[in-house]
Amino acid sequence: MRKHQEPIPQAIPQKKKAKRRFSVTSIVRIGLQILFFIWLPSLYISAFAGLQELFTSIVTGTFSLTAIWPDLLVLVAIVPSTIFAGRFFCGWMCAFGALLDWIYRVFSRWTKNKIRISRKADRILKALKYVILAALLLLGWLASSFSISIMSPWDAFGMLFTVGAAPALLFVLQSLLPGFIILLLILVTSAFVERFFCRYLCPMGAFFAMISGARIIVIDKPREKCGNCQMCTKSCAMGIPLNQMDKVTSGECIGCMKCVDACPRKNVSMHADQTKVNPIAIAPVLAALMAGLFLFSTFILASASKSIDAAAGTAVTTASSFSGSTPAATSGQTTAGTTPAGSNVITVTPAPSGTSSAASSSAAATAAATAAATAAATAAATAAATTAAAGLYKDGTYTGSGTGFRGATTVQITVSGGKITNVAVISYQDDASYFNKAFSTISSNVVSAQSAAVDVVSHATYSSKGIIGAVKDALSQAK
Numbered sequence: 001m002r003k004h005q006e007p008i009p010q011a012i013p014q015k016k017k018a019k020r021r022f023s024v025t026s027i028v029r030i031g032l033q034i035l036f037f038i039w040l041p042s043l044y045i046s047a048f049a050g051l052q053e054l055f056t057s058i059v060t061g062t063f064s065l066t067a068i069w070p071d072l073l074v075l076v077a078i079v080p081s082t083i084f085a086g087r088f089f090c091g092w093m094c095a096f097g098a099l100l101d102w103i104y105r106v107f108s109r110w111t112k113n114k115i116r117i118s119r120k121a122d123r124i125l126k127a128l129k130y131v132i133l134a135a136l137l138l139l140g141w142l143a144s145s146f147s148i149s150i151m152s153p154w155d156a157f158g159m160l161f162t163v164g165a166a167p168a169l170l171f172v173l174q175s176l177l178p179g180f181i182i183l184l185l186i187l188v189t190s191a192f193v194e195r196f197f198c199r200y201l202c203p204m205g206a207f208f209a210m211i212s213g214a215r216i217i218v219i220d221k222p223r224e225k226c227g228n229c230q231m232c233t234k235s236c237a238m239g240i241p242l243n244q245m246d247k248v249t250s251g252e253c254i255g256c257m258k259c260v261d262a263c264p265r266k267n268v269s270m271h272a273d274q275t276k277v278n279p280i281a282i283a284p285v286l287a288a289l290m291a292g293l294f295l296f297s298t299f300i301l302a303s304a305s306k307s308i309d310a311a312a313g314t315a316v317t318t319a320s321s322f323s324g325s326t327p328a329a330t331s332g333q334t335t336a337g338t339t340p341a342g343s344n345v346i347t348v349t350p351a352p353s354g355t356s357s358a359a360s361s362s363a364a365a366t367a368a369a370t371a372a373a374t375a376a377a378t379a380a381a382t383a384a385a386t387t388a389a390a391g392l393y394k395d396g397t398y399t400g401s402g403t404g405f406r407g408a409t410t411v412q413i414t415v416s417g418g419k420i421t422n423v424a425v426i427s428y429q430d431d432a433s434y435f436n437k438a439f440s441t442i443s444s445n446v447v448s449a450q451s452a453a454v455d456v457v458s459h460a461t462y463s464s465k466g467i468i469g470a471v472k473d474a475l476s477q478a479k
Contacts, residue, residue: 023261025279029091032287033098038163041095042431043074043294045154048204050075052140059141070437077293079211081286086212088286090198090205091237091254096157097198100190101237107191115192122239125200126252133203149461150176153183158405165407165429195237198254209251217282219248219259220271227265235262242268255279392450393418393478400477402469404430409466413474420447423471430463438463446471 022030036043053071057063078089090097108114117125139148149155156179159168172180189196198205221232223246232242235258240250242259257279260268270279393415401410407429414422423443428435438460445454452471456464 025257025261025283028280028283029256032092032283033095033101036093036287036291037095037098040093040291040294041162042158042434043078043089043290044094044096044204045158046074046431046434047078048154051204051207052137055137056141074294077290077296080293081290082208082212082215084215085217085255085282085286086215087205087208087251087254088217088283089290090202090208091256092283093287093290095161096154097195097254099157099161100187100195100197103187103190104194108194111192117193117239119241122199128200129202129206132201133206136203149179151178151182152176153179153186155405155462156180156183162406168403168407171403194239195254199238199252212251213249215249217255217270217272217277219253219255219268220246220276221248221259221263221268222246225265225267229264231262231264232259232268235259393420393475396478398474398477399426400470400472400474402466402471402473404428404466405434405462406430409435409463409470411467411470411474413471413478415478420450420475423447425467428463428466430466434460434463435467439467442467442471451475 050071050073053068054063054075057068081088136148156172156176159172159176160183161167186197186201193199219242221242223243226243230243233240236242237256237258238252238254240248240252242248248259255270257270260270260279262268270277270282272282395415395418398413398415399410400413401408403409409428409430410426412424412426413420414424423446425435425439425443438457441457442454442464446452452468452475454468456468
């Protein structure tokens with residue numbers, strides 16, 4: 001009889017512990033990136049505009065802190081934290097860098113064949129962003145702001161990826177086609193090489209790298225405690241050879257903390273002056289510091305803009321009430337030295353000693369006739385210009401719209417006595433700092449010139465174009 005055999009118990013397979021895809025640090029970082037992408041996406045563009053303005057004013061010998069301080073406020077908000085903590089802004093707050101991070105994360109799951117760049121090629125390519133920085137600063141000095149803007153991928157980015165506004169694709173294709181093509185190339189390369197633009201092409205990245213070499217907050221990684229995995233190097237978004245370093249002092253580091261999360265031995269950490277710090281604690285503090293400085297600077301700029309607007313309005317009213325002033329055609333300034341209507345000033349030059357009285361009388365008569373003719377011609381020209389201006393527009397209040405950087409701009413024009421007496425803004429969607437800078441200048445110039453044919457404001461090109469377009473639209477109804 002066969003003995004009954006008990007079945008041999010099989011080992012129950014253990015479920016593999018699911019690997020956590022996101023660490024707490026990465027969650028905080030992604031949260032801050034989303035916040036700044038929605039809330040303050042223009043920090044990068046504002047900082048670079050300030051750097052260009054500072055360079056141009058120094059090179060041309062026109063530097064005046066009182067004149068350019070509004071352009072420097074955003075730069076000042078970011079630079080101190082960069083000196084203290086390195087390129088933290090690039091890794092945690094830059095909206096453009098955040099978009100590149102998200103594109104790489106999505107596409108890296110779809111393709112396993114990532115492009116690997118050799119160490120030698122990486123060193124050469126990283127020098128390229130310094131060349132681009134120098135070239136753009138020189139172009140900002142030599143060329144017009146509009147000719148640079150049409151090639152700017154950041155301007156195209158701002159018009160296409162603004163949260164809460166429909167992408168202005170048609171406007172970008174019509175007005176920013178070179179910049180749009182460059183933007184597409186950047187996005188495509190960033191799908192295969194992590195942070196390709198930030199590594200090799202970003203001009204502000206070059207500037208931040210130069211000023212962050214002596215930062216206090218650094219990544220510490222003693223090599224004697226390392227294995228052979230090189231996970232820190234493989235995870236680095238900027239392609240820094242971390243396995244060859246005990247301390248990361250490179251200006252290329254954006255402080256993303258991916259190396260800290262990737263190390264299986266927990267041998268990588270963040271230190272501030274030999275003291276270990278928690279990135280989860282330091283990141284919100286630095287972000288709040290930069291955002292606070294930016295908001296404070298925006299408040300100061302807005303207050304100053306209101307003061308400028310009030311002063312400009314008083315000056316324009318005074319100039320308009322002066323009966324003999326003739327509006328300039330394009331410069332936005334009233335013509336100086338005109339003679340008030342109805343007054344003829346004749347200057348008679350005494351004859352030189354030794355001349356006959358007849359000659360003196362003849363010279364005096366000639367001078368008097370010439371002066372009278374000149375005065376009469378001036379008065380006639382002034383009267384004609386005043387009459388023409390008086391009949392140029394129909395009295396009333398007119399509303400017009402134009403396309404600014406982030407959407408529609410609507411203004412209201414007041415015409416009284418045939419002249420433009422006031423330009424008021426009803427609504428706009430652009431960043432306040434850019435718009436206020438453009439509007440305070442353009443509104444004053446439109447009243448002075450009695451025309452929409454005024455120049456754009458440097459580093460506020462598209463806000464300027466939106467205001468000017470709205471003024472043209474409003475004035476077309478007043479003819």
